[in-house]
Amino acid sequence: MIGYRRVSCVAVAVLLVSPAFSQEMPEHKIPPGYEPQEMPDEKGLWLEVEEYEKSIQQSPLLVTNPDINNHVAAVVCRVAGEYCGDFRVYVMRNPGFNASMTPTGMMQIWTGLLLRTQSSDELAAVVGHEIAHYTRLHTLERMRSARKKMATGSVFDISLLILTGVNAPIGQMSAMLSLLAYSREQESEADLLGVKLMTESAFDPHASYRVWRQLMAEEDAAEIKRQEPGLFSKSHPDADVRANELEQWIQARHGPPDAEFVPDDDHLAMLNRNYLFLMEDQIDTNRFGRTGELLQRHMAMGIEPSLVRFFYGEMFRQRGQEGDEKRALDAYLHSIEGGNAPAAAYKNAGYLFLKAGDRERSRQYFQQYLQHQPDADDRAMIEFYLEE
Template identity: 30%
Template sequence: MLISANRLSGLVAVLMLGTALPVMAADDIRRQPGQQPEANSLEQSIWEETRKSERAARTSGERNHDPELNAYLKGILDKVSGEYKGDLRLYVMNRPFFNASMAPNGYTEVWTGLLLRAQTEDEVAFVMGHEFAHFRQNHSIRAFENVKANQNAATAATIVIAVVGAGAAANAGSYSAARDISNLTRGLVDAVYLGSIAAYFGYSRETEEDADLHGGEVAHLAGYDPYAGARIWRFLLDETAASDYERTRRSPSRINIFGSHPLEIDRISAIESAAKKRGATPLSDEDLKQQRLTYRQNIRPYLAQWLRDDLRRQDYGQTLFIIERLSIDNQDQGLLNFYAAEAYRLRGKGDDLTKAVTHYQTALTFEDAPATTWRQLGDVYRRLESTDDALMAFGRYITLHPDAEDVWMVEDQMTALKSGATASVPDNHL
């Protein structure tokens, strides 16, 4: 669920005062195609707020407007959502985190960090199906109704605050801004009733499992591999383990960076069990490879930008893990070796610079190596105090790209190296 942060306090006030807002009955909880919220209901209030967030997303500088990418992803969403597709609007956001969300009014975001981590279209379809299941099953309203029945309106308000706060964070213009919104929201939750948090998170795990199963079902009915969910969730667990940061490695993986729902092994097992019950069998290695190659064709034009964005997260262990997975079929080796080298260069610990040299050199043996590879290699040689190699690499860059805008900086660097002075070329890659 997504909601604008500047409108959060008004909704919180209404809920904390215990204002009676009608909520649909439990037996009517599943949304129907084209369904609108009841007048003066909690859902209608949330819809009003999410419309404001949707307008912000529509004009956001982070929105990806590439027509081919948007059409490709909207096609996947339409297949998964079936008769509900007319209720949904999709916005692709250039954000380097694994995240997708679908608000109760059909406003849907998919972040490019998800697209970078998925290896097949089936995996993207599963995540969209998972979010669609939250939408179709009305999980946000069900969470409110569940706690309200067992506690009180003030406690139930914490449910809405927590869900809304996560959505506000996801819709923030930057990671730091999102983190600030999350901190604000946590303060509001604490002020209402700390004791309700345990009940909320327990129910959240239930709804996440429900979304896994329903999401896998709708994706399977749309012709996608029902085992794809297990693959993408397992990928996230493995990526978490590859982090440079111990705190991240020790924490359970999350469905999205602002989520409160741990991704546990038993959830993966449940997806696989459900696939078996549907009579499906895992794809053969050859079929899975073909799916990866087909998906890569669709995302190849954006791969360099997404890898650049991922490096900005500054968790180079995770970026290297992603690149390793992207390399499994020996595709795009010039590009992938270049960005592996960049990750090692930027981290710069232990023998990282030596590893960076190896990857830059490997990248240069492929035609798709970025134009800046020789320049970046020269910079690493300089840092390793290998002056002759640095001069060679810088010179090669200038020879191949004499009209590059940064040639004058590289020439200054070469002059400094020849004179024995210390100077540095600004890192204009990131």
């Protein structure tokens, strides 16, 4: 798991590089092509993780979209360098922010992480951090420690719960994550080695702290709305401090960032092509503070405005607070005016006009919906409304 922990605030900016980053640059502990050592517990862990990987390969949550997988795999392989052949990368359908690595080289990337990265550089920052945990043997040490602490069950059981348990009770999730937590020293090593991997593969090292700042802004938005914290907050209470330390360390060695951040074309294009799929699960979380923060960021970074406005409509429609029906309808109409609205924008506008008693405009948008979606599953229902 990504080992950042969050505190409520940072009182004063640290003027000197933090002691956590004053150590020498850590090196890889294992070479490419690493195999488990002839130790009973390591062999046993390997077998457990192999069973877990088989379950991942058969999981309905596994994303098979080649466009998404090819983009993620290209970033992973570029960061991994000569370790590229050691990794199997699985993109999993989950709206949370997470990436993880097993001692066997199995990496998971959640779709929620893709929605929260503005560039390939930011994705590379997360990937580099996880690869560093792997090559420093942190993942092996963590799973070995977790196995000793567990009264019953296995690493396989815990991994499945974390994969599918994004909505599990906070206490239960926190207890599971505490078994798999990295130490502060391990996190600092992964930060430094991860940045080294990024810079060696020509990614922008400044993205490594930028991605955490964005995630903290989302957590703050969720806190204002009194919503349940995400996996990030549950397991990582001091991310503000870590982000500041990392920024100071990077600027001292690589200089300041460019004055203006510009998302790279490849990552932005991938998000645009798959935005409807990627945002669907986020909307269904009903965590409106998070969703609003994400949509605001997506609009600013250049996601197709008609798509973003459609999901504003979805958010307001599902939230259902006073005035939200009008907000939703306005968002759908703006999406349609943009010229690239999903077919569902016409249908939902039709329903809202019907609910408001405007049958003529309801009919207009229902007809346009069927024109854009002639094989719609709900065609019979829409035709029923039109006949009325």
